[in-house]
Amino acid sequence: xxxxxxxxLSITLTSPLIFTSCKSNHAGHxxxxxxxxxxxxxxxxxxxxxxxxxxxxxxxxxxxRFRASVAPKVTGEILKIHVSPGKSVxxxxxxxxxxxxxxxxxxxxAQAALDKVRRDLQREEKLLIDQSSTQIAVEDLxxxxxxxxxxxxxxxxxxxxxxxxxxxxxVITRKFGNEGDLGLPGTPVLEIEDFDHLRVEADIPEALAxxxxxxxSIKVVLPDGKIEDASVEEIAxxxxxxxxxxxxKIGFSNTHDLKSGQSVKIQIPVKKAEVLLVPRSxxxxxxxxxxxxxxxxxxxxxxxxxTGDVYGDSVEILSGLTAGEEIALHDGGELIDGAPIAK
Numbered sequence: 001x002x003x004x005x006x007x008x009l010s011i012t013l014t015s016p017l018i019f020t021s022c023k024s025n026h027a028g029h030x031x032x033x034x035x036x037x038x039x040x041x042x043x044x045x046x047x048x049x050x051x052x053x054x055x056x057x058x059x060x061x062x063x064x065r066f067r068a069s070v071a072p073k074v075t076g077e078i079l080k081i082h083v084s085p086g087k088s089v090x091x092x093x094x095x096x097x098x099x100x101x102x103x104x105x106x107x108x109x110a111q112a113a114l115d116k117v118r119r120d121l122q123r124e125e126k127l128l129i130d131q132s133s134t135q136i137a138v139e140d141l142x143x144x145x146x147x148x149x150x151x152x153x154x155x156x157x158x159x160x161x162x163x164x165x166x167x168x169x170x171v172i173t174r175k176f177g178n179e180g181d182l183g184l185p186g187t188p189v190l191e192i193e194d195f196d197h198l199r200v201e202a203d204i205p206e207a208l209a210x211x212x213x214x215x216x217s218i219k220v221v222l223p224d225g226k227i228e229d230a231s232v233e234e235i236a237x238x239x240x241x242x243x244x245x246x247x248x249k250i251g252f253s254n255t256h257d258l259k260s261g262q263s264v265k266i267q268i269p270v271k272k273a274e275v276l277l278v279p280r281s282x283x284x285x286x287x288x289x290x291x292x293x294x295x296x297x298x299x300x301x302x303x304x305x306x307t308g309d310v311y312g313d314s315v316e317i318l319s320g321l322t323a324g325e326e327i328a329l330h331d332g333g334e335l336i337d338g339a340p341i342a343k
Contacts (some may be wrong), residue, residue: 007283016326018114024316027231027269029301030140033055036231036338036340037336037338037339037340038339039296039339039340039341039342039343040114040300040328040334040335040336040339040340040341041341041342041343042293042295042300042328042329042330042335042341042342043328043329044295044326044327044328044329045275045278045279045282045326045327046324046325046326046327047278047317047321047322047323047324047325047327048276048277048323048324049274049276049277049323050274050275050277050311050314051272051274052273052274052275052277052309052311052316053269053271053272054269054270054271054272054273055219055267055269055270055272056208056267056268057059057221057265057266057267057268058202058203058204058205058208058265058266058268059200059202059263059264059265059266060184060196060200060201060202060220060263060264060265060266061200061202061261061262061263061264062111062200062258062259062260062261062262062263062264063199063200063201063260063261064170064193064194064195064197064198064201064260065194065197065198065199065251066168066170066194066197067170067173067189067191067192067193067194067260068166068167068168068191068192068193069188069191070095070096070164070166070188070190070191070192071073071183071185071186071187071188071189072096072098072161072164072184072185072187072189073161074098074103074158074162074183074185075160075182075183075184075185076098076099076100076102076103076182076183077098077099077164077180077181077182077183078096078097078177078178078179078180078181078182078183078189079097079098079099079179080096080097080179081095081096081175081177081178081179081189081190082094082096082097083095083172083190084093084172084175084250085172085173085175086171086172086173087171087172088168088169088170088171089169089170089171089172089192090166090169091165091166091167091168091169092165092166093165093166094163094164094165095164095165095166095172095189095190095192096163096177096183096190097163097164098161098163098164098183099162099164100159100162103159103162104159106155106158107152107155107156107158107159107161107278109155110148110151110152110154110155111152111155111197113148113151114145114148114149114151114152116126117141117144117145117148118145120141120144121138121141121142121144121145124137124138124141125138128197141145149207151191160218160249164189166192167192168192168194169194169196170192170193170194170195171192171193171194171195172190172191172192173191173192173193174187174190174191175189175190175191175261176189176190176191177189177190181203181325184219192261193260195258195259195260198252198258198260199233199247199249199251200220200230200250200251200252200264200266201247201248201249201250202247202248202250202266203240203243203245203246203247204245204246204247204248204266204268205244205245206239206244206245206246208268208270209235209239209245209246209248211268211269211270212232212235212248212268213232213235214232214233214234215231215232216231216232217229217230217231218231218232218250218266218267218268218269219266219267220252220264220265220266220267221264221265221266221267221289222256222258222263223258223262223263224256226256227267228252228253229252230250230251230252230258231250231251231252232248232249232250233249233250233251234247234248234249235248236248237245250266264309275308275309275311275316275317276316276321276322276323277311277315277316277317278292278314278315278317278321278327279313279314279315279329280310280313280314280315281306281313281329281330282327282328282329283315284330284335286302289304290304290305290307291303291304291305292305292320292321292327292328293327293328293330293335293337294321294325294326294327295326295327295328295341296309297333298340298341299338299339299340299341300328300335300336300337300339300341301337301340302335302337303320303321304320305317305318305319305320306318306319306320307323328341
């Protein structure tokens with residue numbers, strides 16, 4: 001019983017000290033929170049409604065405007081391949097050599113036959129002058145000369161086919177054959193592409209194809225996120241019966257060192273809608289939170305927002321703002337919630 005009374009007395013005596021200590025700490029915190037932020041210099045913009053196009057996106061593939069599969073025109077053993085994938089070549093550069101023995105022999109035979117016909121023709125023309133030959137014999141030899149010339153030209157053409165040259169300036173992208181292989185007509189040995197002239201090829205669903213026409217402007221989102229202006233060059237007149245898509249080719253300027261085979265996004269405008277826009281520079285991040293600072297009666301106040309699509313230097317606001325509200329833009333200083341605007 002005495003112990004209980006002593007404990008109660010101890011609590012009673014110490015309570016004022018605890019209360020005094022808590023009050024002192026609370027007062028110190030209040031003094032810190034009452035400190036007003038320094039005035040900040042800002043520019044002001046207004047959240048406004050604007051009509052913008054709404055896009056549907058389709059995946060497209062970058063392809064070279066000029067690409068070719070290099071294949072022999074005649075049958076022959078591949079003796080030498082002078083290039084490898086990744087090598088740049090100029091129009092007319094020697095790419096592949098085939099065995100030329102058979103064609104070289106045929107050319108020699110044809111040339112020998114032509115030389116004989118020419119000798120016979122010269123002899124008959126001299127005999128005709130001496131009236132020891134006839135005009136018919138001379139004409140027959142002239143016909144043989146023309147025929148043999150054609151055979152020589154044909155043999156020369158086939159011999160030229162044993163050397164394959166680059167059809168245009170470009171880069172070797174693939175190699176299908178090797179030295180020692182049998183080169184066959186129509187069977188590719190190399191593939192060459194021109195990376196300076198690219199375009200986008202895509203299969204557009206029939207539901208979206210009606211929104212496109214030749215020469216219409218379109219947007220292409222590149223792999224690095226940049227948006228490039230482009231133009232529709234070709235639209236297939238009929239759809240693929242299996243995929244129900246229309247092959248479309250879109251031209252654009254390659255100023256980003258793009259390569260054939262990369263994928264891009266094609267933005268197809270399907271309608272227009274009114275959206276709320278603010279300058280992109282007005283958006284700042286606080287961790288994962290997007291925010292703006294609203295101007296109200298000479299002060300700035302933080303407002304959490306949710307953004308949507310980007311339209312040039314503006315960004316769509318999905319929630320958190322209404323049209324007509326004034327937004328503070330950074331002028332170099334840090335924006336603080338509740339800070340007054342400098343006069």
